[in-house]
Amino acid sequence: MNRTQLDLILKTYHREAYIWARQCCAFDDELAKDVLQQVYLKILEGKAKLKEVEKAKTWLFSIIRYSAIDQLRKQGKLISLDESYEVEDLKEEIDQTDYQAIIQLLPKMQQEVILMVFYHQMTIEQSAEVLQIGLGTARTHYDRGKKKLKELITKTQTQEYHGR
Amino acid sequence: MEDNAELKRFFENMKEKDQELNIPPFPSYKTRKFNFWIPAGIAASLILAGLIMHEPQPLPEAPNEVLIITLQQGENNEQEFTIEEKAYLDVWESPTSSLLTDY
Numbered sequence: 001m002n003r004t005q006l007d008l009i010l011k012t013y014h015r016e017a018y019i020w021a022r023q024c025c026a027f028d029d030e031l032a033k034d035v036l037q038q039v040y041l042k043i044l045e046g047k048a049k050l051k052e053v054e055k056a057k058t059w060l061f062s063i064i065r066y067s068a069i070d071q072l073r074k075q076g077k078l079i080s081l082d083e084s085y086e087v088e089d090l091k092e093e094i095d096q097t098d099y100q101a102i103i104q105l106l107p108k109m110q111q112e113v114i115l116m117v118f119y120h121q122m123t124i125e126q127s128a129e130v131l132q133i134g135l136g137t138a139r140t141h142y143d144r145g146k147k148k149l150k151e152l153i154t155k156t157q158t159q160e161y162h163g164r
Numbered sequence: 165m166e167d168n169a170e171l172k173r174f175f176e177n178m179k180e181k182d183q184e185l186n187i188p189p190f191p192s193y194k195t196r197k198f199n200f201w202i203p204a205g206i207a208a209s210l211i212l213a214g215l216i217m218h219e220p221q222p223l224p225e226a227p228n229e230v231l232i233i234t235l236q237q238g239e240n241n242e243q244e245f246t247i248e249e250k251a252y253l254d255v256w257e258s259p260t261s262s263l264l265t266d267y
Contacts, residue, residue, distance in 0.1 A: 014190045019182060033188050044193050099178035118168075118175040146171060153174055 001050055009056045010040060016120060020061055023115050024068035026077070027100045035068045042067070061116070061130045096156040105152055110145030113138055 010017070021039070022032035039060070042048045048063050050056060094101050103111055109131065116127035128138035232248040 011190050015187050018187050019185070022185075029186075036188070037191065040191060040193065097177065097181070099174065099181060102174075103178075114171075118171055119179065146168070149174070150170060153170060 001053070003044070005053075006043065006050070009050070009053070010043065010060075013057060013060055016057075017060055017064060020115075020120065021064045021068060023103075023119075024065050024112075025072065026104065031068075031071060031075075035064060035071050038071070039063050039067050055129070057120075057122070058126050058129045061120075061122075062132070065112070065130060093159050094156050096153070096159075102149070102152050102156060106145055106148055109133075109141045110148065113141040114145040114149060117142060 017039070018032060018036055021036045022029060025031040025035060039048075042063060043050075043060075048059075050059050052059075094105075096102075103115065106114065112131060113124070113127045116122040116130060117124060122130075124138050124142050125135060127142075128135045131138065133141075229249050232250060234246045234248070236244055236246055238244045
Protein backbone atom coordinates (compact mmCIF):
# COMPACT_ATOMS: atom_id res chain seq x y z
CA MET A 1 0.00 0.00 0.00
CA ASN A 2 1.44 3.32 -1.02
CA ARG A 3 1.35 6.63 0.79
CA THR A 4 -1.44 8.11 -1.34
CA GLN A 5 -3.78 5.18 -0.68
CA LEU A 6 -3.02 5.34 3.02
CA ASP A 7 -3.68 9.09 3.07
CA LEU A 8 -7.00 8.54 1.35
CA ILE A 9 -8.08 5.90 3.88
CA LEU A 10 -7.10 8.10 6.82
CA LYS A 11 -8.89 11.11 5.33
CA THR A 12 -12.02 9.01 4.72
CA TYR A 13 -12.17 7.87 8.33
CA HIS A 14 -10.80 11.05 9.90
CA ARG A 15 -14.03 12.28 11.45
CA GLU A 16 -15.00 8.87 12.80
CA ALA A 17 -11.44 8.28 13.99
CA TYR A 18 -11.48 11.51 15.95
CA ILE A 19 -14.84 10.69 17.54
CA TRP A 20 -13.62 7.19 18.44
CA ALA A 21 -10.40 8.63 19.88
CA ARG A 22 -12.48 10.99 21.98
CA GLN A 23 -14.68 8.13 23.19
CA CYS A 24 -11.58 6.11 24.11
CA CYS A 25 -10.14 9.11 25.98
CA ALA A 26 -13.17 9.56 28.25
CA PHE A 27 -14.45 12.34 25.93
CA ASP A 28 -11.38 14.51 26.50
CA ASP A 29 -10.96 16.59 23.32
CA GLU A 30 -7.34 17.58 23.79
CA LEU A 31 -6.24 14.09 24.67
CA ALA A 32 -8.13 12.73 21.66
CA LYS A 33 -6.29 15.16 19.37
CA ASP A 34 -2.93 14.06 20.76
CA VAL A 35 -3.83 10.40 20.43
CA LEU A 36 -4.99 10.81 16.85
CA GLN A 37 -1.80 12.69 15.98
CA GLN A 38 0.26 9.84 17.40
CA VAL A 39 -1.83 7.28 15.54
CA TYR A 40 -1.32 9.01 12.18
CA LEU A 41 2.40 9.28 12.81
CA LYS A 42 2.61 5.60 13.72
CA ILE A 43 0.82 4.71 10.51
CA LEU A 44 2.73 7.04 8.21
CA GLU A 45 6.07 6.02 9.70
CA GLY A 46 5.16 2.41 8.96
CA LYS A 47 5.02 1.33 12.62
CA ALA A 48 1.45 0.10 12.07
CA LYS A 49 0.76 -1.61 8.78
CA LEU A 50 -2.56 -2.30 7.14
CA LYS A 51 -2.65 -5.78 5.64
CA GLU A 52 -6.23 -5.96 4.40
CA VAL A 53 -7.84 -2.82 2.99
CA GLU A 54 -11.32 -4.21 3.78
CA LYS A 55 -10.42 -4.13 7.47
CA ALA A 56 -9.16 -0.54 7.42
CA LYS A 57 -11.72 0.76 9.91
CA THR A 58 -11.19 -2.10 12.37
CA TRP A 59 -7.43 -1.68 12.06
CA LEU A 60 -7.59 2.09 12.59
CA PHE A 61 -9.95 1.79 15.56
CA SER A 62 -7.69 -0.81 17.13
CA ILE A 63 -4.61 1.44 16.87
CA ILE A 64 -6.55 4.39 18.26
CA ARG A 65 -7.78 2.34 21.21
CA TYR A 66 -4.31 1.08 22.12
CA SER A 67 -2.75 4.51 21.72
CA ALA A 68 -5.47 5.98 23.95
CA ILE A 69 -4.85 3.30 26.61
CA ASP A 70 -1.13 4.13 26.46
CA GLN A 71 -1.77 7.82 26.81
CA LEU A 72 -4.25 7.36 29.67
CA ARG A 73 -1.78 5.09 31.44
CA LYS A 74 0.95 7.72 31.15
CA GLN A 75 -1.36 10.30 32.65
CA GLY A 76 -2.45 7.92 35.41
CA LYS A 77 -6.05 8.11 34.22
CA LEU A 78 -6.44 4.48 33.25
CA ILE A 79 -9.01 2.57 35.25
CA SER A 80 -8.25 -1.13 35.56
CA LEU A 81 -10.82 -3.56 34.26
CA ASP A 82 -11.53 -4.86 37.76
CA GLU A 83 -12.32 -1.39 39.02
CA SER A 84 -14.61 -0.68 36.11
CA TYR A 85 -16.38 -4.01 36.18
CA GLU A 86 -19.45 -2.92 38.03
CA VAL A 87 -21.91 -0.36 36.76
CA GLU A 88 -21.74 2.83 38.70
CA ASP A 89 -24.93 3.87 40.42
CA LEU A 90 -26.63 7.10 39.58
CA LYS A 91 -25.54 8.99 42.66
CA GLU A 92 -26.35 12.39 41.30
CA GLU A 93 -28.82 13.60 38.76
CA ILE A 94 -27.74 13.23 35.19
CA ASP A 95 -29.49 15.00 32.37
CA GLN A 96 -30.98 12.44 30.02
CA THR A 97 -29.41 14.30 27.09
CA ASP A 98 -25.96 14.07 28.64
CA TYR A 99 -25.17 11.02 26.54
CA GLN A 100 -21.46 11.03 27.34
CA ALA A 101 -22.06 10.98 31.08
CA ILE A 102 -24.57 8.15 30.76
CA ILE A 103 -22.25 6.05 28.54
CA GLN A 104 -19.40 6.57 30.96
CA LEU A 105 -21.39 4.89 33.71
CA LEU A 106 -20.97 1.58 31.89
CA PRO A 107 -17.92 -0.60 32.49
CA LYS A 108 -15.18 0.22 29.95
CA MET A 109 -15.43 -2.87 27.75
CA GLN A 110 -19.21 -2.63 27.58
CA GLN A 111 -18.92 1.04 26.65
CA GLU A 112 -16.56 0.23 23.83
CA VAL A 113 -18.58 -2.63 22.34
CA ILE A 114 -21.83 -0.69 22.57
CA LEU A 115 -20.30 2.44 21.03
CA MET A 116 -18.76 0.46 18.17
CA VAL A 117 -21.99 -1.37 17.40
CA PHE A 118 -24.56 1.36 17.89
CA TYR A 119 -22.61 4.52 17.18
CA HIS A 120 -20.06 3.39 14.60
CA GLN A 121 -22.27 0.79 12.90
CA MET A 122 -19.79 -2.03 13.33
CA THR A 123 -20.58 -5.68 13.90
CA ILE A 124 -19.90 -7.50 17.16
CA GLU A 125 -17.23 -9.48 15.25
CA GLN A 126 -15.49 -6.27 14.24
CA SER A 127 -15.65 -4.89 17.75
CA ALA A 128 -14.15 -8.16 19.03
CA GLU A 129 -11.28 -7.65 16.59
CA VAL A 130 -10.73 -4.09 17.76
CA LEU A 131 -10.73 -5.16 21.40
CA GLN A 132 -8.75 -8.30 20.55
CA ILE A 133 -11.07 -10.51 22.49
CA GLY A 134 -13.05 -13.59 21.52
CA LEU A 135 -16.41 -13.26 19.83
CA GLY A 136 -18.16 -14.91 22.80
CA THR A 137 -16.66 -12.43 25.23
CA ALA A 138 -17.61 -9.52 22.96
CA ARG A 139 -21.19 -10.83 22.80
CA THR A 140 -21.31 -11.00 26.59
CA HIS A 141 -20.11 -7.36 26.86
CA TYR A 142 -22.63 -6.38 24.20
CA ASP A 143 -25.59 -8.05 25.95
CA ARG A 144 -24.66 -6.76 29.39
CA GLY A 145 -23.92 -3.29 28.05
CA LYS A 146 -27.23 -3.10 26.28
CA LYS A 147 -29.10 -4.19 29.39
CA LYS A 148 -27.27 -1.76 31.65
CA LEU A 149 -27.60 1.13 29.25
CA LYS A 150 -31.33 0.60 29.00
CA GLU A 151 -31.53 0.63 32.79
CA LEU A 152 -29.50 3.83 32.93
CA ILE A 153 -31.65 5.52 30.29
CA THR A 154 -34.77 4.58 32.22
CA LYS A 155 -33.24 5.83 35.47
CA THR A 156 -32.26 9.20 34.00
CA GLN A 157 -35.75 9.56 32.52
CA THR A 158 -37.34 8.69 35.86
CA GLN A 159 -35.06 11.11 37.71
CA GLU A 160 -36.00 13.86 35.31
CA TYR A 161 -39.72 13.03 35.60
CA HIS A 162 -39.58 13.14 39.41
CA GLY A 163 -37.45 16.22 39.37
CA ARG A 164 -40.03 18.17 37.44
CA MET B 165 -34.76 -5.38 16.74
CA GLU B 166 -37.63 -3.58 18.47
CA ASP B 167 -35.69 -4.38 21.60
CA ASN B 168 -32.94 -2.03 20.45
CA ALA B 169 -35.17 0.86 19.38
CA GLU B 170 -34.57 2.78 22.59
CA LEU B 171 -30.82 2.37 22.29
CA LYS B 172 -30.85 3.35 18.63
CA ARG B 173 -32.73 6.49 19.48
CA PHE B 174 -30.25 7.23 22.24
CA PHE B 175 -27.31 6.95 19.87
CA GLU B 176 -29.02 8.88 17.08
CA ASN B 177 -29.52 11.73 19.51
CA MET B 178 -25.92 11.41 20.67
CA LYS B 179 -24.71 11.60 17.06
CA GLU B 180 -26.83 14.62 16.44
CA LYS B 181 -25.27 16.33 19.42
CA ASP B 182 -21.81 15.33 18.17
CA GLN B 183 -22.47 17.28 14.97
CA GLU B 184 -21.57 20.32 17.06
CA LEU B 185 -18.14 18.89 17.78
CA ASN B 186 -15.19 20.78 16.47
CA ILE B 187 -13.38 18.15 14.43
CA PRO B 188 -9.70 19.04 13.96
CA PRO B 189 -8.62 19.26 10.32
CA PHE B 190 -6.76 16.32 8.87
CA PRO B 191 -3.10 17.08 9.49
CA SER B 192 -0.82 17.36 6.50
CA TYR B 193 2.30 15.32 6.85
CA LYS B 194 5.02 16.16 4.37
CA THR B 195 6.76 13.19 2.87
CA ARG B 196 10.42 13.30 3.53
CA LYS B 197 11.85 11.74 0.41
CA PHE B 198 15.07 9.97 1.11
CA ASN B 199 17.83 11.39 -1.06
CA PHE B 200 20.27 8.63 -1.85
CA TRP B 201 22.83 11.11 -3.16
CA ILE B 202 23.53 12.42 0.34
CA PRO B 203 24.76 9.15 1.91
CA ALA B 204 26.48 8.25 -1.37
CA GLY B 205 28.33 11.57 -1.33
CA ILE B 206 29.32 11.12 2.32
CA ALA B 207 30.58 7.61 1.62
CA ALA B 208 32.58 8.76 -1.41
CA SER B 209 34.14 11.60 0.60
CA LEU B 210 35.11 9.23 3.39
CA ILE B 211 36.67 6.78 0.96
CA LEU B 212 38.60 9.58 -0.73
CA ALA B 213 39.77 10.96 2.59
CA GLY B 214 40.86 7.47 3.63
CA LEU B 215 42.84 7.00 0.46
CA ILE B 216 44.58 10.34 0.88
CA MET B 217 45.40 9.67 4.53
CA HIS B 218 46.85 6.27 3.74
CA GLU B 219 48.92 7.23 0.71
CA PRO B 220 52.46 5.93 1.43
CA GLN B 221 54.84 8.75 2.17
CA PRO B 222 58.13 8.56 0.27
CA LEU B 223 60.92 7.66 2.65
CA PRO B 224 63.77 10.12 2.78
CA GLU B 225 66.61 8.67 0.78
CA ALA B 226 69.90 8.29 2.48
CA PRO B 227 72.56 10.49 0.96
CA ASN B 228 74.89 8.58 -1.27
CA GLU B 229 77.87 10.53 -0.22
CA VAL B 230 78.88 12.36 2.86
CA LEU B 231 81.45 15.04 3.12
CA ILE B 232 83.64 14.66 6.15
CA ILE B 233 85.51 17.79 7.09
CA THR B 234 88.12 17.23 9.70
CA LEU B 235 90.20 19.84 11.45
CA GLN B 236 93.65 18.52 12.05
CA GLN B 237 96.82 19.87 13.48
CA GLY B 238 99.62 19.96 10.93
CA GLU B 239 103.35 19.46 11.40
CA ASN B 240 103.97 23.11 12.20
CA ASN B 241 101.14 23.19 14.64
CA GLU B 242 98.95 24.87 12.08
CA GLN B 243 95.33 23.91 11.71
CA GLU B 244 94.31 22.36 8.47
CA PHE B 245 91.12 21.01 7.07
CA THR B 246 90.88 17.67 5.35
CA ILE B 247 87.84 17.00 3.27
CA GLU B 248 86.83 13.45 2.45
CA GLU B 249 83.94 12.05 0.46
CA LYS B 250 82.60 8.73 1.60
CA ALA B 251 79.56 6.50 1.07
CA TYR B 252 76.94 6.89 3.79
CA LEU B 253 77.37 3.44 5.29
CA ASP B 254 81.16 3.67 5.26
CA VAL B 255 81.19 6.44 7.73
CA TRP B 256 79.04 4.87 10.34
CA GLU B 257 80.94 4.75 13.51
CA SER B 258 80.05 2.87 16.58
CA PRO B 259 79.35 5.17 19.51
CA THR B 260 81.91 3.21 21.53
CA SER B 261 84.57 3.04 18.88
CA SER B 262 86.51 5.81 20.61
CA LEU B 263 87.07 3.49 23.54
CA LEU B 264 88.97 1.13 21.30
CA THR B 265 91.30 3.77 19.96
CA ASP B 266 91.73 5.96 22.99
CA TYR B 267 92.33 3.28 25.57
